Amino acid sequence: MISFFRWLGKFLKHMTAEPTGALLKPGDPGYQEVHTLSSNLDKNIKIITEIFGLCDDLMVRGLKIGRGKKQVRVAVIYLDPLINHTRLQQGLMHCLQTIDHLPSMGVTTEWLINNALSDGRVIEKKSFVEITDEINRGAACLLIEGLDQALLIRLAEKIGRAVEGPVTENVSKGALDAFNEDVRTNIALLRKRLHTTRLAVENLQIGELTKTEVKLVYLKGYVIEGLVDEIKSRVRRIRIDGIVDSGQVEELIQDSAFSLFSLLDSTERPDKLAANLLEGKAGLLFDNTPIAIIIPGTLINQIQSPEDYYQRYWFSSWIRVLRWLALLTALLGPSLWIAIITFHQELLPTELLMTILVTREGVPFPGLVEALIMELSLEVLREAGLRLPQTFGQTISIVGAVVLGQAAVSAGLASPGMVIVVALTAIASFVIPTQPLSNTIRILRFPFMLLAASFGLIGIIVGFSILTYHLCSLRSYGIPFLSPLAPLSFGDLKDTFIRAPIWKMLFRPRLTGYREPQRQNPDQRPHPPSRKGKKFIRRRK
Amino acid sequence: MITLLRKIFFSLLVIILLFTSGCWNRREMDTLTVNSALGFDLIETNGETKILLSVLTIKPSQAIGGAGDMAGGGAGQQQSVTGQVISITGDTVEDAVRNWNQCSSRQLFMAHTVLFVIGESVAKEGIGWVIDFGTRNRDIPERALVVVCEGTARDALQAQPEFEPLLSTEVYNILNQNRYFTSKSKATDIIETMYDLLTPGRDVSLAFLKTFVPPEKGSSVRQTPQTIDGKDSEGEQPDHKVPTVAGAVVFRGEKAVGRLNEAETQGMLFIMGEAQGGIISVAFDSTGKNTSFLFRDVNTKVKTVIEKNEITYQVEIKGTGELIGAAPGTIDITNRSDIQKMEHMINKEVVYRCRKAVNKAQELGSDPFGFGDKLHRTHPGVWKEIEDRWEDIFPHIRVSITAEFSVEHSGLIDKSLHIR
Numbered sequence: 004m005i006s007f008f009r010w011l012g013k014f015l016k017h018m019t020a021e022p023t024g025a026l027l028k029p030g031d032p033g034y035q036e037v038h039t040l041s042s043n044l045d046k047n048i049k050i051i052t053e054i055f056g057l058c059d060d061l062m063v064r065g066l067k068i069g070r071g072k073k074q075v076r077v078a079v080i081y082l083d084p085l086i087n088h089t090r091l092q093q094g095l096m097h098c099l100q101t102i103d104h105l106p107s108m109g110v111t112t113e114w115l116i117n118n119a120l121s122d123g124r125v126i127e128k129k130s131f132v133e134i135t136d137e138i139n140r141g142a143a144c145l146l147i148e149g150l151d152q153a154l155l156i157r158l159a160e161k162i163g164r165a166v167e168g169p170v171t172e173n174v175s176k177g178a179l180d181a182f183n184e185d186v187r188t189n190i191a192l193l194r195k196r197l198h199t200t201r202l203a204v205e206n207l208q209i210g211e212l213t214k215t216e217v218k219l220v221y222l223k224g225y226v227i228e229g230l231v232d233e234i235k236s237r238v239r240r241i242r243i244d245g246i247v248d249s250g251q252v253e254e255l256i257q258d259s260a261f262s263l264f265s266l267l268d269s270t271e272r273p274d275k276l277a278a279n280l281l282e283g284k285a286g287l288l289f290d291n292t293p294i295a296i297i298i299p300g301t302l303i304n305q306i307q308s309p310e311d312y313y314q315r316y317w318f319s320s321w322i323r324v325l326r327w328l329a330l331l332t333a334l335l336g337p338s339l340w341i342a343i344i345t346f347h348q349e350l351l352p353t354e355l356l357m358t359i360l361v362t363r364e365g366v367p368f369p370g371l372v373e374a375l376i377m378e379l380s381l382e383v384l385r386e387a388g389l390r391l392p393q394t395f396g397q398t399i400s401i402v403g404a405v406v407l408g409q410a411a412v413s414a415g416l417a418s419p420g421m422v423i424v425v426a427l428t429a430i431a432s433f434v435i436p437t438q439p440l441s442n443t444i445r446i447l448r449f450p451f452m453l454l455a456a457s458f459g460l461i462g463i464i465v466g467f468s469i470l471t472y473h474l475c476s477l478r479s480y481g482i483p484f485l486s487p488l489a490p491l492s493f494g495d496l497k498d499t500f501i502r503a504p505i506w507k508m509l510f511r512p513r514l515t516g517y518r519e520p521q522r523q524n525p526d527q528r529p530h531p532p533s534r535k536g537k538k539f540i541r542r543r544k
Numbered sequence: 545m546i547t548l549l550r551k552i553f554f555s556l557l558v559i560i561l562l563f564t565s566g567c568w569n570r571r572e573m574d575t576l577t578v579n580s581a582l583g584f585d586l587i588e589t590n591g592e593t594k595i596l597l598s599v600l601t602i603k604p605s606q607a608i609g610g611a612g613d614m615a616g617g618g619a620g621q622q623q624s625v626t627g628q629v630i631s632i633t634g635d636t637v638e639d640a641v642r643n644w645n646q647c648s649s650r651q652l653f654m655a656h657t658v659l660f661v662i663g664e665s666v667a668k669e670g671i672g673w674v675i676d677f678g679t680r681n682r683d684i685p686e687r688a689l690v691v692v693c694e695g696t697a698r699d700a701l702q703a704q705p706e707f708e709p710l711l712s713t714e715v716y717n718i719l720n721q722n723r724y725f726t727s728k729s730k731a732t733d734i735i736e737t738m739y740d741l742l743t744p745g746r747d748v749s750l751a752f753l754k755t756f757v758p759p760e761k762g763s764s765v766r767q768t769p770q771t772i773d774g775k776d777s778e779g780e781q782p783d784h785k786v787p788t789v790a791g792a793v794v795f796r797g798e799k800a801v802g803r804l805n806e807a808e809t810q811g812m813l814f815i816m817g818e819a820q821g822g823i824i825s826v827a828f829d830s831t832g833k834n835t836s837f838l839f840r841d842v843n844t845k846v847k848t849v850i851e852k853n854e855i856t857y858q859v860e861i862k863g864t865g866e867l868i869g870a871a872p873g874t875i876d877i878t879n880r881s882d883i884q885k886m887e888h889m890i891n892k893e894v895v896y897r898c899r900k901a902v903n904k905a906q907e908l909g910s911d912p913f914g915f916g917d918k919l920h921r922t923h924p925g926v927w928k929e930i931e932d933r934w935e936d937i938f939p940h941i942r943v944s945i946t947a948e949f950s951v952e953h954s955g956l957i958d959k960s961l962h963i964r
Contacts, residue, residue, distance in 0.1 A: 344573055349655030349683070353713060356578060356656060357602050363573050370572065458562055459570070465561050472554070 039129045044148040048078050051144070054135050060084055061138075066096075068119075069105040076148040085141035087160035094122030095143055095156055112152050115145075124157040136214070161185060166192065169271050171438050174310040181271045186216050186290035192273040193220060193288070197280065201225065207238050207287075209252060213245030217252070220276075221285035225519050227299075230285055233480060234298055238287075249292040259477055263446060265439035266479040268300035275309045281522075283515040299479035299515070301486055303499055306330060308436040311502050320501035327500065329434035333444045336428035337374045338455035338463055340421065345370045346459030362418040371456035373417050377425040378448065380407060385429070486514050504528075576653040578602045580627065581712035583697025584674050585663035587633065594633045597640035598661075598698040599652065600712055603628040627710045629701045637677045654683040659712040660690040660734065661753060663697035667793065667800035671748070675741060678734040686735040689719055692793040692800060693753040703755040704784040715787055719751055722789065727813045727822035728806040729789040741798060745916020745927070745934060748795040749812065752803060755785040794910040796935070802908040804901060811901030814861050814894060815913050815945075817844035823868075826889040834871035837890050839863050839949060846915075848922045855926075856942045857915055861894060866953035870960040877954040886951055894947040906939040915941065 040047050048063055055061045060083040067074040079095065098119050106114055112127050128134050134153050138144050141159025166188060169181035182189045190204055201224055207217040217238065221231055237256040246252055249269065257266040270276055271293050276286045279297045287296040297304070306326055311319040343350055344359060351359065366373060384403035391399055408426065411417040428448070435441040447470070454462035477484035487495035492513040497503035506527040510520050583598035603626050632647065634640025644652045660678060662671055671690075678684050693700035705714035719731035729751045732740075740748040792809045793800050804812060813819040821840045828835040842863035849856045867877060867886065876882050905912060916934050920927040930937055 345570055348571075348573060348576065348578070348653060349685075353578075353580065353656045353658065353710075357709065360573060360578060360602060366574070456570075461562060465558055468558055468561075469555075472558070 038131050040131070040134075040146075040151040040153060042149050042151045044076055044078060044146055047146050047153075048080070050131060051080055051135065051138075054131060055138075058082070066099055068099050068102045068110075070103060073105050075105060075110050078146045079143055080138060080146065081143040081158070082138055082141065085160060085162075086143060086158050090122065090158045091143060094158065095120065095145070099145075110147055110150070112147070112150060112154055115147070115154060120154070120156065122156050122158065126155050126157075127152050128155055129153070139214075161188075172270060172272050172275070172308070172436065174308065174313070177310050177313045178272070178274045180273060182273060182288070182293045182295055184291050184293055186218055186288055189273070189288045189293075189295065190218060190220070193277060193280075193286075196273055196277040197222070202280070205231075205235075207235065209238060209241050210243055210245040213247070215246050216290040218288040219285060220280065220288060222280050222283075225281070225283050225516070226285050227283050227480075227482075227515055228518065230298065230480060234285055234287070246289075247291070249287070249289040249294045249296055252287070252289070253296055258479055262473070262477060263443050264302070264474070264477060264484065265305070265443065266300050266477060266484060268297040268304050268437070269294045269439065270297060270437075271295070272309055278309065278312070279304070282511050283518060299482040300484070301479065301482065302440070302474065302484055303487070305437045305440040306435060312505070316502050316504045323500055323502060326434055326436070329431040330444065333428055333432035333435065333441075334447055335451060335463065335467075336424050336431065337378060337421075337448060338451035338466075339460075340424045341370045341374050341452055342455040342459045342463055344420075345456065359418070359420050362420055365415050366418050367415065369456075370421075371452065373421050374425070374452055374456075377411065377417050377421055378428075378452070380411075381425055381429055382445070482514050487512065571651065571653075575650055577648060577650040578653050578656050580656055580710050581659035581661060581701060581715075582654075582657055583629075583631075583661040583663065583693075583701045584637070584666045585696045585698055586665040586669060589633065594635060595637050595640050596631055596633050596663075596696075596698060597637060597644075598629050598631045598701050599644070600627045600629050600659075600701045600710065602656075602710065627701075627705075627712070629698065631698050637673060654681065655685065657684050657688050657712075658716040660688055661697040661700055662690065662692045662750070663700075664693070664695055666697075667692045667795075670798040671737075671795070671800075672741065672798040675734060675738050679738050684734070687733050689716055689731055689733050689751070690737050691715065691719070691751045691753040691789070694755065699785075700753055700755050700787070702785070703787045706786055711787060715753060715789070718787070718789055723818075724821040726806075727810050727819040728791070729809060730792045730813065730818070740912075740914075743914070743917050744931065745911065745918070745920050746914040747797070747910045747912045749792045749804075749910075749912035750795070751789050752791050752793050754788050754790050756788065757784070758786050792912075794905060794908060794912045796908070796910045801910050802904070804904055807897050808901040808904050811894075811897035811899070812905070812912060814842065814898050814947075815844060815846070815859055815901065817842065824890055824893050826886070826893050828870065828874045828886060828889065835867065835875060835886065835889075836869035837865055837886070837949070837951065838868045839865035839890075839894075841865075846913075846918055848919050850923060850926060854942065855919065855937070856944060857918070859898065859943060859945045861898070861945070861947040861949075863947075863949045864952050865890075865949060866955065867951050868955050872961040872963045874960045876960065877951070877958045883951050887949055890949045890951075891947040894949065895945045898945045898947075899943075902943045902945075906941075909935060909939055911938050915943075 052061065052063065062079075062081055062083050064079045066077050066079065068077055069075055077099065079099075081091070098121050102119050116125055126137075128137065129152055134144055134155065137155045137157070140157075142155040142157045145154040145156065147154075163184045166180045166183060168179045172181075180192060182192065194202065199222070201222045203219075203221055203223050205219040207219055209215050209217050219231065219234060219238075234256070238252070241252070241255050243255075253265070253267050253269065254260070259266060268279070270279075276295050276297060280286060285298050287298065289295070307323070311323060314322075344363070348356060368376070381403075384399065384407070388399045388403070404426065408417075408422045412419050412422055432441055432444055435444060451463060451466050454466045456462075458465070474485050475483075475489050483490060486492065487499060494510060495512050495514075497508060498512070506523070506529070509522060509525055510516070511522050513520075516522075577599075579599045579601045581600035583600070585596040585598065586593055587596045588594075630644075630648070632640050632643045634643045641652060660674060662674060666674065675690075678688065678690075679686060701711060703711055705711045708714040708717065719729060722729050723731055730749055732748070732750050737748055737750065740746050791806050792804045792812065794802055794804060810819060810822060819839070819842050821838065824837045824839060825833040826835050826837065827833045840863065842861060844862075845860045847858040847860070849858060867875065875886060902913075911934075916927070916938065
């Protein structure tokens, strides 16, 4: 088995080996001549169009700037679909065409930037690699005759949807904006929430071909020591043709590659990311992906919803307790039912036993088979509901829940008790606020059902022990996955099973927020003003 | 390497756990017959005495009616779970349990037994083997209640429950309820019976189960079936028997020797300190009993006094309670002297009931109060001397009983009504 994985590892390594391109590297002989601009405009244009090759959408527009004899030839090169044409026209073309007189010293890039171009996002580049890269990202390249430097004006049109609400992480009270596919928007959403110079946004790039922009965000001085370096080294280790979604990167940079649990948290909510950054964690934002990754991840973080902090603390605490119950129900519901009705009938109250006896009479399958039929059909329904167009989604859920359940019972394929348990399990699994954890629980339900059917409650206990051992052994970037439960840090329990009042949460989590432990002033509990018009008395320790 | 070994070691520990469990087995529910009560009788067949085990089973198939009809109105049909009594004979009770499989395709599952019904014949011959069976068998819960019935247990188990689907749960609930509501019957479970059987100086007392044909008609069970043309067959007497509990049966050793009636049973429970609630009616001011007192928080102390080779038990009963009913023109709770008079009468009544219980027990030669056990605890030396003769001594011991009850509430009104 192990050797297989080793082989698999080698195979993958081979598959994703660094491509040996024909391009020369810096420092190679002849690099300078081939890879940087010359002062010959026509030659430069030729090279760039050759690099792009069969690109129908590459536009090359020649212009002459200045008046009279001193006119200078320039060329604007850009990829047509990426460019915002209004801005191209106003910010570049119009400016170039209205240049009256050129400086006597000759045109320089600085002169152009300072006097001619109105658009602010202008950079100078020399090498073809950089220039083509920028063109690919939606910049217009301005080549000037006689200069071996190009001006790149970033005029990319914002392509994609506007900021919309979250899809999977809904809250009833709280911000309704979510990340979308544009990383610049995502950064903006985050900056909107963290107006501080401490917010670091570092650029990383993944994918030889996709060159996907990945932004590492964290709060300087607050983030766990060494975390940033570790993330960078893991991200830079990735050599791959391309990534399309953050989920792919998540698999490449998480610890414990074979665990069923997702060791990194992901979110589409900027408020959640901001709150996690404030606790000393780091985040990764991806271009083309509306899901950000939070590093390190913990189990506790995955069963909490940002809404917990927006509602009153007593209600959030109740919801959190409820969520744990739902988690256990989703994980163990069917297996407990199987164990009890096939092994431990004495545990049932007599009245319940009678009801079950009546309803199970005539069901031809043993408890496990019955449960598997129901669970599998439910999973199929769930998947079908997800894939169907939204308008059909409603229909399928009604058909599934009502018709199939009812039909299964009246056809004698399942007992009503089992239908209730399966339905309850499904509903309970929807309570889990994050998708990865919910999926893990869905998968884990089946081994538990098998254990329950072969060993009864003992099997469930053994399964649960193994699960607990596994959870205890997991770490995410050095932070135990079960923290703050194991290892127990007592102070952090205020934000684990319950949610303490905000004014009581003085300190950041011990393992992640230790660099700046204190979160707020200790005396912020609201008090009524004292009697007889005295001033508000602050209690100090 | 060491971590690998440790991993393997701990994984093995967990996996071994799977095989260290005790006696369970996989059994699908539809291979079981769940029984709810067991009845024990002795019968003569071909000149041999055999054990007749009557099993009150839960019969599911009957309840479902048309099997495919569940979609229509499930809840209504589930109510109609019924019990069914099936009897089997055997040389011993265990033999009878195994013989069950000769006549049934389903295994007997006894973990839901809540009631042991002991027939008259068994009660007279000795209940030792019943209790042995009840405690030795790993399925039977030891909290199952034991009752003695009139006639055969087989007949008693066929009585129709009126409120619960099964006779066993009905009797079980009646007995448990009466601990707090009347204290006129004794609920004894298997483990307590076992304890009473084994403790020297203490005898078994069990509830007495009576079945009778009710004189009323109109309740769902008591109503006779409708005739074919839909008319109520009015005026006919119901033909089902219904259960009730009345008093207690006391034993000497493992054999039943007699019955205590309801007042005597209450007296016995007062002395044993198990009376937890009930009504004492006293005659206040006029001739008939017309005032009701609800007692609770009863605390009984039994002292053993030995003077000049004579054993005396001093029973002190203390308790509180409330006046919950009074005939018009009798008691005025705002009047101190009325309360005192009331309390006095209650005390007298309680002492009278206890006295009757003690007299009856001494007459029968059975010691359900555990007086011998009390002596054993307080004067072990004396007990050792007289242990063998206790059955002879018990009918002659002196028991002095005092009661001290206080009236603490009077319901929602204070004075009794003065009717114009």
